[in-house]
Amino acid sequence: MTAIPAESVEHGEVFTRRWVVDLVLDLAGYTADRDLAALVAVEPACGGGAFLAGMAARVSASCRKHDRPLLDAKWAVQAFDLLAVNVAASRRLVRDVLVDGGWSLPEAREVATAWVRQADYLLDPHVPEAVDFVVGNPPYVRLEDVPADRMLAYRAACPTMTGRSDLYVGFYERGLRCLAPGGVLAFICADRWMRNQYGRQLRELIAAGYSVDVTVTMHDVDAFEEQVSAYPAVTVLRRAEQGVAAVVDTRRGFGPQDAPELVEAICSAEPRVGLDGHFEVAQLPHWFAGGDSWPAGSPSRLAMIETLNDRFPALEDPSTGTRVGIGVATGADSVFITTDADVEPRRLLPLSMVKDTTSGRHSWSGHYLVNPWDADGQLVNLDALPRLRAYYQRHAAALKRRHVAGKRPAHWYRTIDKVDHSLVDRPKLLFPDLKTAIHPVLDEGGFYPHHNLYYIVSDAWDLRVLGGLLLSGVAQAFVEAYAVRMRGGTLRFQAQYLRRIRVPRPETISATDRAALVAAFDERNARAATEVALRVYGIAAMEV
Structure with missing residues (x-):
């Protein structure tokens, strides 16, 4: 040897x-x-x-x-x-x-x-x-x-x-x-x-x-x-x-x-x-x-x-229907993301971008996904959508160069990820991938997240209450402990790290604390959110 x-x-x-x-x-x-x-x-x-x-x-x-x-x-x-x-x-x-x-x-x-x-x-x-x-x-x-x-x-x-x-x-x-x-x-x-x-x-x-x-x-x-x-x-x-x-x-x-x-x-x-x-x-x-x-x-x-x-249980919890995910990756954003594309109107899906979350409130910038997916999760038939077919064919060279297209040539116009249409109308907490501090923003429904955004949906949580908890220093502490820290102190708020956050069960939070968390979330007041979170978690301020 x-x-x-x-x-x-x-x-x-x-x-x-x-x-x-x-x-x-x-x-x-x-x-x-x-x-x-x-x-x-x-x-x-x-x-x-x-x-x-x-x-x-x-x-x-x-x-x-x-x-x-x-x-x-x-x-x-x-x-x-x-x-x-x-x-x-x-x-x-x-x-x-x-x-x-x-x-x-x-x-x-x-x-x-x-x-x-x-x-x-x-x-x-x-x-x-x-x-x-x-x-x-x-x-x-x-x-x-x-x-x-x-x-x-x-x-x-x-x-x-x-x-x-x-x-x-x-x-x-x-x-x-x-x-x-x-x-x-x-x-x-x-x-x-x-x-x-x-x-x-x-x-x-x-x-x-x-x-x-x-x-x-x-x-x-x-x-x-x-x-x-x-x-x-x-x-x-x-x-x-x-x-x-x-x-x-x-x-x-x-x-x-x-x-x-x-x-x-x-x-x-x-x-x-x-x-x-x-x-x-x-x-x-x-x-x-x-x-x-x-x-x-x-x-x-x-x-x-x-x-x-x-x-406490993990944030992602089947018992509360709370799930963490990531928005759609296209493999060709310059083709699939637009503010004005000549396609059938029903093929334009309002898309949330990172810039829409900057202020702490969801402010749509007018971007759409040129959506190749039907509600049943299948690719649309381009022969039935002549404007969409013409749009994709104008960009066919770029779309066919992608790895995802090479694997399935007949599906050359697909995005990397499928679109889950059931997500569109649901309220969602959105999280930009790269931030120095945790930054939950509420989309009350009607938009689909881009792949630079992570999202949380839940069957049991009032998302403004949950948003208040996740705005707090306690949630920040979890992410800091597990996440990759980039140059300049920027953190990656990826799904794998968000899932590591522990939260109390929603029914255990008093009405007073729920209202205080909502107010802190609406006011983007991380200090106030942390004060309530410390009480809810039963931990001392010096530990955060």
Whole structure:
């Protein structure tokens, strides 16, 4: 099999500062008070030995504390690296740490040689199983930078590595699968997998059989020996039923002086902010279920969201007939969207555009969809509509170039999406895709939304009451936690994020609060909407 080029591997190496190593080991419970010689820890990509140095010091101290000879720990650590130069460097470092700990050179050399070997952790058939710890900083290498045959082998060995995955996803998967019951994996690693599409199957694996014990976001922390844009986080996962999860956000200035206080705070059952304000900790009763993206935000914000997830149903709810959708995509807006087209009048469907929602009230700009769909969901017969046929034929070259037309040439004049005619006359809350703040606007009926607008319809909700809730800071908090944030702070208010919003059941809201939400919605007063929403949800203002 083709080896990974050395430059690819070296490009993925990001060496961890010693105090960060100690923090990760402390959070994992890899501490000298335990009999570490009787346990097995794996470092799956040891590089120059940053983690091994910390582990060796702790094993040395543990052997002294438990009155063991060092050779009892000969197989207590199993470390892997692809590069011979890293293996040699790591062995020297372990040897030196052990000698500094008072052990003889021959036994230190024997232990160091046994601990570290040159192998590919993701593919090696002799990787130990049922281990107590997997700790480290896995390499950051995009799969497309790996030779094709090895990439295929990685994907076969680690099925969570889907799409445009990064190699570290495989390290998470194999590390988790190698844990004994109660075993712990603790990595410092880029956190993109927690939220993006290629991390979905890894999140599903974790949700199915592991506990998220701790997450520590360290985006602004100087955690590595070199400056990198890795967006790191420490994640501590356990092979156990999900229990309480500690969520930590560190801030610029967080450093070795804060780490011990952070470890102590995580052990506390109360939310806590570091004395110097460099971190915040909150305890969640459990972690977020399933493979959907994990939310981002301050610990207090995440605790609020998880509490609301437990207490309230999702916005999209069959019991209330509440549904979230997106407007029509045409594949050729310049043809299908018009203010004045020479077609049969019944083929012009009034269309809501983003610009119609700018003021906060629906103000139609006069745009129509040149509609090729009958009410039964079938394409119209152009032979029965000569003006529509002539219009489409004038634009036939552009329409037939579209992918959707190439798939079904006989349907060359269709829009990408079908038109759901039952939606036209229904009241709808409309949401522009790109905004810095949530922006529900009521269409009282008679219009169809364009594909840059998302919509909500409901059988049970008064949409002005619901609009007031969705104008509030509580709804904004949900979207901020899950949505993609673009440059300049713009958010994507897509259906997948709107569906994550939790709302009380409409019948549980008092008449007074309903009237206040309607007034806030009509006045476009987000502050007033938030005040009522906090009362309705039963949460404190400081949590929003």
